[in-house]
């Protein structure tokens with residue numbers, strides 16, 4: 001038995017999801033004639049109380065389109081030093097939009113309204129890039145699945161409005177934050193100008209992300225998606241998976257969170273481990289004692305059928321997900337106990 005905890009993207013469609021895909025009604029989505037895609041987009045726009053939603057093949061493309069919608073070349077986005085848009089989208093911010101990132105030295109991928117204000121370049125000081133956007137991530141990926149304090153997000157909204165900045169949420173794992181905190185999608189819809197959500201992570205779909213926003217910005221989103229090469233044809237098969245996941249895989253995220261906590265508790269008891277980051281959702285990040293080699297530690301687990309990934313600086317990551325079963329969980333706990 002292989003226990004793959006590298007990411008919550010390693011899941012395969014369930015039987016129910018495959019059935020939904022096979023029976024999906026489809027059409028050419030470039031002409032906006034795919035009924036399943038249209039239904040998914042409408043469902044998400046309604047869910048967040050926003051005007052429009054647009055399906056993208058990946059989360060990176062949805063975020064990159066958002067950056068483009070909010071900025072002009074030469075401008076600057078404020079984000080955390082851990083941000084996915086900065087670290088893991090191939091330098092897309094500069095490649096696609098010609099913008100730079102002002103990195104905030106936050107805590108676990110999150111930062112304060114005060115830090116945000118201090119990061120805004122004065123608009124009349126033409127020597128500096130013009131600040132035009134604030135981008136936050138919830139939950140934070142590199143920050144270990146941490147959930148933002150909603151009050152701080154509201155303060156950032158004020159900073160954005162007072163300074164005429166856009167406000168984008170990279171919500172690749174927003175579902176996890178909603179389940180962990182009991183917050184509602186509409187609260188986020190009221191706060192942000194654009195929100196990207198992934199269907200291919202905790203929800204267990206084979207592909208897909210959706211960008212949600214109000215029509216003033218979203219009216220250009222379909223053109224940007226076309227430019228980025230993301231106009232697809234009978235992609236309703238993927239939308240059917242998304243609709244199925246929204247109906248069946250949302251509430252169960254609580255199970256992933258519970259398992260992640262239990263893994264963390266077991267790791268804390270291990271002598272090789274220096275520190276486990278607080279676990280709020282489905283991501284477990286832990287640091288090995290300095291005399292333990294992380295590659296060797298990973299290989300040792302890999303020989304026992306457990307796959308995890310390194311995060312650099314002697315840190316390792318495990319992510320729980322839909323395909324990480326109760327049986328796998330008991331086996332992993334046993335292995336960690338005797339490691």
Ligand SMILES: *Cc1c(COP(=O)(O)O)cnc(C)c1O
Pocket residue numbers: 057058059060061063084085137139140141170172173198200209
């Ligand atoms: C995974 C992820 C994305 C999007 O990733 P894709 O692989 O392009 O779908 C965006 N933001 C965060 C925080 C992520 O974890």
